[in-house]
Amino acid sequence: MRNVWIIASREFRQYFISPVAYAVAASIYLILGGIFFINIYFAIRGSQIDPDGRIVLGPLVTILLFATPAVTMRLLAEEHRMGTLELLLTAPVRDWEVIVGKWLGAFGFMLVIVAFTWVYPYILNRMTDPGIDQGILVSAYLGLVLLLSTMLAIGVLISAMFKNPMAAFFVALAILLVLWIVGSLGSGAGVGSQIAGSLSLVDRYYNNLYRGIISLPDVLYFVSLTILALVFGSQIVESRRWR
């Protein structure tokens, strides 16, 4: 377990000297800030704003679709390309510790970015009488964190498969996109359609957690998908030993 922490904290610190991480953070804040400010701006010109703390959450979820592959793409692919993965694997570290550590580092970094987005609902709360519905806000953010953990785990898994970070980026993006839109197949009523619908990342998020309902099946779904991606990732790293 100590190894996980060492790898995670090293990765976490690594982000703060990575230009990609700064670009991701800056663009997230710029886009969200713009959207938030436009809403406020229209409010002073007479139109009503919804007293809803989730004002930037919808756009944020969409940005994360692109941001998470960018954040995870180099985690293992880079090590592989530079040949440092062999060093890492020969060190007294288990394969799963490498994967979980890398994922945890990325998760920590993204949590820092997400934490600062509380500014927007905080401002809105100050402007609202008697304040926004904070229960919904907590549930929606909890869902966002779960969604983020799943997306990052998938990103780490894909990064473990490739030598080239760009390839990892696009493949992870494609997989997340498929998990994104598979929900629209779920608009039918057949069994296949229901399965497709229940696989969708965004539908799982928006249907309950986003509305203020913490639903055990949804939480389990995100946790399971995270575990599954991390287990698959460790198997792939392990396969480097015997392939």
Place this chain on the structure above:
Amino acid sequence: MEMRADLRRFAPLAYAAGLVAMAGTAAWWIVGRQFDLYVRVGLALSILGVAAGVLLDPDRVRRALVGRQMRYGSNAFLVSLAVFGILAVVNYVAFQSPTQWDLTEDKQYTLTPETLLTLEGLAQPVVLKGFYTPDRASSRDEVRPLLDAYQSRSDGMLTYEFVDPIENPVARDQYRIMTDGSMAVVVGEASEVVSFPSEEEITGALIRLANPEKRKIYFLVGEGERDTGAADDQGYTYLKSALESKNYEIATISLLLDPDVPDDAVAVVVAAPTSPLSEDEVKSLGEYLAGGGGLIVLDDPTAPTDEDKPDPLRVYLETKWGLRLEENLVVDFASTVPLAGLSTSYGDHPITARMRNLGSIYPSSRSIEVMTLDDPSITQTSLVLTGDRSWGETDLAALQDRNELNFDAEADKKGPLVLAAAATDSTSSSRVVVFGDSDFAANGYFFQIGNGDILVNSLDWASGQENLISLTPKTSTQRFVSPPSTQTTGLIFLLTIILMPGGVVGLGLLTWWGRRQRV
């Protein structure tokens, strides 16, 4: 040995042929979706190809099966499969009995105590079937948390499913689904359709289905009333189906033949008689109401010729219930057709409370005057109101002969006009609803905006079925965002647009600078 080595070279070729055959077969099957001759031949070819590959070079297969890669590979595969299996089972179990916590401050997704009591008392398994086309997917997602709550609190007695009425017309017809987005509450053989699935409606349906009793609505016949069996635009078959889907039994009655309204009548409908009812018929209706019944009257503007004789039914409604059907034709310039009254607002009443912002349209209607009565036991409510751009045209001759529509301030009543009104008598607890129009409920108009709903709601109310249960009302916190001052806006701009993204860029530059210095 030479021979074997030569043959071995063809093994990859055989595998490739097998794979090509397999891919081709799959493509053919995806397009055709039939297990036809080509699919069978293709499958045979792929099996032959792989088998040939194995036979041509058996050593390679043996090496792959017992080799180191296979051993580790199958190990990794089994671990992944085991984790996947465990997680799939855990998810499936959780999915079957969803547990959820409602974090909203107003507890808007938590069921009321009345619903929980109803769910506890369920004696038979219940299935809620929501009929939604993909077009209504957002309403379907909207109602899903409520249904999850029902399912999770029912102790396994209640399940729900969604059906696409276009994909499955048999189920749609079986449960008499008439509009997209309705829900059938199915208990054993019985079912009831709820057109706007909400907690109140679903729980109400559950209670009605748990206490099945005959609910019979009689339509008066004998004076050329609207026909519940006529499927043309003038007929009332849609109304009949809508009522039957709510487990009402529909029958006709002629008070000319038998002056007594049957005891099992929960309501009587008088739908636009073309000639006036007789004194005796109106007397029978009055006696029925005195015993606590429900009456729905749908009238129409009278043709200018038979103005002189008083209509006993209209006299009865005016004297007993204080609802006077005025001799006019509602003209409304808010509607696309000036001779159709468009409801812009509703009175506060159980009938209209369920209209959910749906308007309704009344082609050729007369207006109703709600009069003050001396009898304190009668309470009246105006249900349907037109807007300011309407008036009650009294000069019907001018309209008919010269096609003129002029507002005459002396004779014509200015809008808002009342197009429908309800009244109840507290001594007999009888209920009356009067509409100045009968076309709005005919097949041609039944599905126009809220037309069908307001009439079905009226019948529910008149027959005393509307609030078998009143749920504990949920408080809904009113939140208001006050527009920020110019300074605050500036501060927000500074923080959200400049400081936050700029701070990140600044930190990035600083890091870059620091690292460059070190190098």
